Amino acid sequence: MTQHLLPLFVAIPLAAAFLNALLGKKIKRLSDLLSAVATFALAAASIYAVLLFKETGVIVYKVGGWAPPIGIAMVMDGLTCLMLVTVNVIAFLVSVYSIDYMEKYTEKWNFYCLFLLMLAGMNGVIISGDMFNLYVFLEIAAISSYALVAFGTEHEELEASFKYAVMGTLASSFILLGIVFLYSFTSTLNMADMSMELAKRGPSQIVLLVSVLFLMGFGLKSALVPFHAWLPDAHPSAPAPISAMLSGVLIKSLGVYAMIRVFFSVLGATPQVLSILMTIGTISIIVGACLALGQWDFKRLLAYSSINQIGYVILGIALGTPLGILGGLFHLLNHSVFKSLLFLNSGAVEYATGTRDLQKMGGLKEKMPVTANTSLVASMSIAGIPPFNGFWSKMIIIVACVQAGHFAHASWAVLASILTLAYFMKVQRYAFFGELKEGLSRVKEVPLFMKLSMIALAVLCVAGGLLLIPGLSGGLLNAASDAVLNGKDYGVIVFGAIK
Amino acid sequence: MKEQDRGMTLIVKTITRLTVGLILLFGIYIVSHGHISPGGGFAGGVIVALSFIHIMLAFGKEVAFKTVSQKVASVFESLGALIFVTLAIVGIGYGYFFLNFLAKGEPFKLFSSGLIPLYNMAISFKVGAGLFIMFIILVMFRVTKKGEGE
Numbered sequence: 001m002t003q004h005l006l007p008l009f010v011a012i013p014l015a016a017a018f019l020n021a022l023l024g025k026k027i028k029r030l031s032d033l034l035s036a037v038a039t040f041a042l043a044a045a046s047i048y049a050v051l052l053f054k055e056t057g058v059i060v061y062k063v064g065g066w067a068p069p070i071g072i073a074m075v076m077d078g079l080t081c082l083m084l085v086t087v088n089v090i091a092f093l094v095s096v097y098s099i100d101y102m103e104k105y106t107e108k109w110n111f112y113c114l115f116l117l118m119l120a121g122m123n124g125v126i127i128s129g130d131m132f133n134l135y136v137f138l139e140i141a142a143i144s145s146y147a148l149v150a151f152g153t154e155h156e157e158l159e160a161s162f163k164y165a166v167m168g169t170l171a172s173s174f175i176l177l178g179i180v181f182l183y184s185f186t187s188t189l190n191m192a193d194m195s196m197e198l199a200k201r202g203p204s205q206i207v208l209l210v211s212v213l214f215l216m217g218f219g220l221k222s223a224l225v226p227f228h229a230w231l232p233d234a235h236p237s238a239p240a241p242i243s244a245m246l247s248g249v250l251i252k253s254l255g256v257y258a259m260i261r262v263f264f265s266v267l268g269a270t271p272q273v274l275s276i277l278m279t280i281g282t283i284s285i286i287v288g289a290c291l292a293l294g295q296w297d298f299k300r301l302l303a304y305s306s307i308n309q310i311g312y313v314i315l316g317i318a319l320g321t322p323l324g325i326l327g328g329l330f331h332l333l334n335h336s337v338f339k340s341l342l343f344l345n346s347g348a349v350e351y352a353t354g355t356r357d358l359q360k361m362g363g364l365k366e367k368m369p370v371t372a373n374t375s376l377v378a379s380m381s382i383a384g385i386p387p388f389n390g391f392w393s394k395m396i397i398i399v400a401c402v403q404a405g406h407f408a409h410a411s412w413a414v415l416a417s418i419l420t421l422a423y424f425m426k427v428q429r430y431a432f433f434g435e436l437k438e439g440l441s442r443v444k445e446v447p448l449f450m451k452l453s454m455i456a457l458a459v460l461c462v463a464g465g466l467l468l469i470p471g472l473s474g475g476l477l478n479a480a481s482d483a484v485l486n487g488k489d490y491g492v493i494v495f496g497a498i499k
Numbered sequence: 500m501k502e503q504d505r506g507m508t509l510i511v512k513t514i515t516r517l518t519v520g521l522i523l524l525f526g527i528y529i530v531s532h533g534h535i536s537p538g539g540g541f542a543g544g545v546i547v548a549l550s551f552i553h554i555m556l557a558f559g560k561e562v563a564f565k566t567v568s569q570k571v572a573s574v575f576e577s578l579g580a581l582i583f584v585t586l587a588i589v590g591i592g593y594g595y596f597f598l599n600f601l602a603k604g605e606p607f608k609l610f611s612s613g614l615i616p617l618y619n620m621a622i623s624f625k626v627g628a629g630l631f632i633m634f635i636i637l638v639m640f641r642v643t644k645k646g647e648g649e
Contacts, residue, residue, distance in 0.1 A: 007596035022577035
């Protein structure tokens with residue numbers, strides 16, 4: 001019976017989204033309630049999924065009762081559990097934050113409808129065991145995110161959304177082309193079956209071509225450096241809760257997760273691919289940090305910082321060693337917590353003062369104590385100050401780099417970490433410390449729900465380091481890194497788990 | 500402007516009056532026979548939407564809104580998606596998500612293949628209403644530069 005949990009991750013947000021579209025306009029406050037209840041149910045289900053995974057191991061769900069490889073499969077392994085927890089817990093807190101924040105926009109129910117559709121798409125990408133379904137869910141999430149970036153419908157937002165839509169569609173086309181080649185080569189769309197078929201046929205030119213296409217496609221989705229140009233426009237233009245979702249979880253589930261799944265589990269991670277990913281990751285770390293330093297727009301700075309931090313995640317995972325993968329995945333989880341918190345902070349500041357320009361702020365600490373203190377926690381976490389969660393994951397990644405003998409990568413990572421500290425000190429100094437600027441004397445702290453979700457995320461930042469103790473997290477991180485390390489055994493494991 | 504002056508010429512209006520019912524009927528036929536012949540919810544939904552778009556092109560948008568308003572179309576769109584998800588979730592009660600739990604019947608008969616005709620119907624609601632709304636939006640919204648009035 002418990003296996004029916006899997007399709008609910010897609011079904012609940014879809015049903016809630018369309019109920020919102022149908023009834024949200026007529027019944028006031030219903031869309032707030034519906035979205036909060038649905039995301040809470042999903043967050044609870046994702047935590048239950050972790051406990052379930054500990055007992056039963058890998059679960060394969062046959063959609064419609066048709067057995068894979070003919071039928072569509074949904075697969076839950078360790079990596080899936082980690083991603084589900086990350087996405088759904090953040091989505092719940094963001095949804096609570098939106099209750100107050102979205103009051104300043106009209107047509108709130110449309111916002112919730114798109115938000116839940118995006119969530120359904122992300123959960124679908126994570127849980128799907130079928131290559132084409134992965135693409136379909138990826139498009140659902142991507143298209144709703146294009147609409148959400150344009151939600152303010154001002155000139156700047158529409159321009160950013162158009163740029164994002166063009167780049168995103170380009171990425172989707174690369175991914176679709178890659179899937180087409182793989183399908184014509186292996187005659188199957190089931191990822192487990194595909195992985196076994198590719199292993200049987202050995203190395204070939206077509207796999208190389210597909211690798212390049214996927215590298216471009218998922219690289220664009222996860223905004224790694226040569227493909228990052230859309231992110232600094234798109235993420236700041238969206239409403240703050242959506243910026244938090246985009247930077248916090250969307251680029252990870254559509255970009256990083258899909259990339260790991262395809263490269264490690266299906267195509268097989270060759271040393272060439274890993275070294276390319278490692279180089280791209282390191283370049284992202286440096287370029288992201290340098291560009292973030294020069295920004296004066298609060299949200300734009302955070303957007304560049306996302307590029308910087310995604311570089312760490314990719315660097316860790318591309319090391320290919322158990323410690324590196326553990327560190328990369330842990331940093332992925334941590335980054336989604338503190339980056340969402342920072343975007344929510346920037347939203348709170350914008351809500352209270354009406355500006356995103358750091359030079360126009362100052363001394364907000366006395367007027368907005370909750371926002372200031374939570375953002376201090378998040379800044380310390382992202383800069384890697386002990387004992388916050390960011391410290392542990394960055395340390396693991398750097399230690400793993402040194403262990404694997406990549407001293408250059410390790411030293412760049414350390415240097416960029418200092419730059420991260422520098423640009424977040426800049427945020428703290430200009431926005432929250434110092435003299436209170438004129439015209440800001442009437443600023444008030446934000447409403448209750450916004451405060452609640454910021455405090456909850458700050459607590460997660462502080463407590464995040466405890467996840468490294470396997471007893472406390474239910475072995476979440478180890479199970480996830482094992483799932484990545486299993487690599488091409490994915491096919492055997494999935495077919496072994498079909499009941 | 501008088502009502503008969505809106506839209507296109509008399510020839511177009513007369514032909515539209517004659518054909519529009521047939522187009523709608525053909526759309527419904529494609530939807531309802533989706534499981535036994537080429538076509539289905541998507542293709543049928545597009546044809547149903549085209550019949551309303553046809554009215555709008557020939558008679559102008561005021562007449563078209565009298566037959567189907569934007570609000571009604573939007574309700575149908577959400578309803579279609581909801582029916583689809585609900586049918587899929589009901590399947591869990593019978594054993595699996597998306598399980599086809601109705602009797603399959605005899606192949607190539609109109610009332611056969613269990614839930615598939617219902618899924619087709621839900622898709623046709625979603626696609627038909629969605630396409631109609633998209634057309635309305637493209638017709639109604641005009642890009643204005645800053646400072647320029649409507």
